[in-house]
Amino acid sequence: MLPSVGIVKVLRQSLAEFPIRGLVVDPVMVSTSGDVLAGPSILTVFRYARFFCSNVPRQLMFNAQLFKNPPPERMSVASQNINVLVKGGDLPDSSDAIDIFFDGDTILELRSSRIKTRNTHGTGCTLASCIAAELAKGSSMLQAVKVHASKRLAANAMPRSQKQNTEAAKCFIESALDFSRDIVIGNGPQGPFDPLLRLKRNARNSSGTHGFDPSDLFLYAVTDSRMNKRWGRSITEAVKAAIEGGATIIQLREKNIETLNFLEAAKSCLEICRSHGVPLLINDRIDVALACDADGVHVGQSDMPAHVVRSLLGPEKIIGVSCKTPEQAEQAWIDGANYLGCGGVFPTNTKANNLTIGLDGLKAVCLASKLPVVAIGGIDATNAGSVLEINAPKLKGVAVVSTLFDRECVLTETRNLHSVLMEATSRVR
Numbered sequence: 001m002l003p004s005v006g007i008v009k010v011l012r013q014s015l016a017e018f019p020i021r022g023l024v025v026d027p028v029m030v031s032t033s034g035d036v037l038a039g040p041s042i043l044t045v046f047r048y049a050r051f052f053c054s055n056v057p058r059q060l061m062f063n064a065q066l067f068k069n070p071p072p073e074r075m076s077v078a079s080q081n082i083n084v085l086v087k088g089g090d091l092p093d094s095s096d097a098i099d100i101f102f103d104g105d106t107i108l109e110l111r112s113s114r115i116k117t118r119n120t121h122g123t124g125c126t127l128a129s130c131i132a133a134e135l136a137k138g139s140s141m142l143q144a145v146k147v148h149a150s151k152r153l154a155a156n157a158m159p160r161s162q163k164q165n166t167e168a169a170k171c172f173i174e175s176a177l178d179f180s181r182d183i184v185i186g187n188g189p190q191g192p193f194d195p196l197l198r199l200k201r202n203a204r205n206s207s208g209t210h211g212f213d214p215s216d217l218f219l220y221a222v223t224d225s226r227m228n229k230r231w232g233r234s235i236t237e238a239v240k241a242a243i244e245g246g247a248t249i250i251q252l253r254e255k256n257i258e259t260l261n262f263l264e265a266a267k268s269c270l271e272i273c274r275s276h277g278v279p280l281l282i283n284d285r286i287d288v289a290l291a292c293d294a295d296g297v298h299v300g301q302s303d304m305p306a307h308v309v310r311s312l313l314g315p316e317k318i319i320g321v322s323c324k325t326p327e328q329a330e331q332a333w334i335d336g337a338n339y340l341g342c343g344g345v346f347p348t349n350t351k352a353n354n355l356t357i358g359l360d361g362l363k364a365v366c367l368a369s370k371l372p373v374v375a376i377g378g379i380d381a382t383n384a385g386s387v388l389e390i391n392a393p394k395l396k397g398v399a400v401v402s403t404l405f406d407r408e409c410v411l412t413e414t415r416n417l418h419s420v421l422m423e424a425t426s427r428v429r
């Protein structure tokens with residue numbers, strides 16, 4: 001943000017001391033909320049740029065000042081070899097995001113599907129920075145903005161670790177936006193997107209652990225050793241079958257078990273989960289989660305407070321909190337939780353004296369929550385559809401215990417529930 005002609009001139013003098021071959025300018029002139037951050041006179045000194053990157057409202061000012069009424073001493077864009085990218089991401093009501101690229105000679109339309117998210121704060125600055133980085137790596141102007149479709153097709157066949165190298169600025173922004181679409185930070189009309197999210201994910205995945213993806217809550221399997229013992233299987237066998245049947249996240253909820261046995265079971269379940277890319281959380285026992293380096297924990301209202309858990313586990317681990325009211329949901333968000341477990345939606349025999357809040361109680365929490373929610377309590381294949389049909393955007397899935405583990409075949413039951421959830425999801429969308 002260069003708010004005055006004087007500041008631009010100082011910057012220009014400083015840059016003149018270096019052998020700079022290109023300058024990318026992203027004029028921060030009007031904020032998203034409409035405040036003018038730099039006056040139109042600033043445009044008179046931007047002609048030193050090699051690449052001009054602007055969104056539509058800023059571009060209108062640019063046009064008005066530089067093209068429509070050019071003072072005689074000012075050169076045209078073409079004769080200065082300036083490239084212009086006009087970004088259409090701010091245009092409302094369009095299913096596509098359309099940018100216009102102009103190299104002083106040819107105009108190109110760069111069209112991609114719009115990613116629906118409120119987390120767009122910071123995309124403009126990141127795009128301009130990416131273009132600068134691509135130019136520094138030797139790309140042409142157009143390549144810096146958008147990689148050729150043929151190159152992108154070839155990239156699909158590449159191993160994950162090499163894929164990023166083929167991504168020019170627009171592709172990078174699109175994938176970062178996609179990865180950040182469900183981040184919840186702050187209350188403003190726009191949330192920040194995280195340009196490093198994808199990098200962090202890749203780094204974590206390569207070390208075997210997971211970042212939190214709310215879609216992981218889709219089919220949440222919660223173990224119960226009494227039930228598994230009754231059917232003659234170990235915790236590990238139960239977890240393996242649930243994952244093979246389509247469980248998307250596992251919680252070890254092993255009450256009345258010796259700590260040593262719990263830790264051993266957690267370690268072997270973690271191995272299975274990691275090999276399938278499924279996160280593993282530990283119920284109640286922060287010590288066990290830390291000892292086995294689980295992906296996170298789930299705590300209730302009378303367990304260790306979530307903010308203390310967060311300070312013990314650090315920023316990367318997943319923390320879920322049980323909530324029955326909007327007030328508890330708000331507190332969980334303040335405490336730094338990643339998701340809410342909300343129930344009991346229906347009566348259950350698995351947890352003694354559990355208050356049933358019904359579908360209405362679930363909906364009230366979902367509508368108030370800033371965090372993704374998973375429904376729990378008495379859910380099975382016959383009523384899971386009605387849970388998803390409350391159609392609350394924050395509701396991401398269902399968590400179940402007896403429906404999977406108090407049955408003879410965990411694999412069959414998980415597959416069955418998975419297909420019920422898939423059908424319900426396609427109805428709700």
Ligand SMILES: Cc1ncc(COP(=O)(O)OP(=O)(O)O)c(N)n1
Nearest residue numbers: 283298299300301322341342376399
């Ligand atoms: C996903 C999920 N939601 C809620 C709970 C219940 O946690 P809590 O209230 O702490 O009760 P216990 O499970 O510890 O008996 C959960 N475990 N998982």
Ligand SMILES: Cc1nc(C(=O)O)sc1CCOP(=O)(O)O
Nearest residue numbers: 343344348350377378400401402
């Ligand atoms: C562990 C748990 N927590 C609940 C809550 O309401 O917070 S209900 C519940 C038990 C869920 O078991 P089932 O799927 O067998 O009904």
Ligand SMILES: [Mg+2]
Nearest residue numbers: 284299300303
């Ligand atoms: Mg608990």
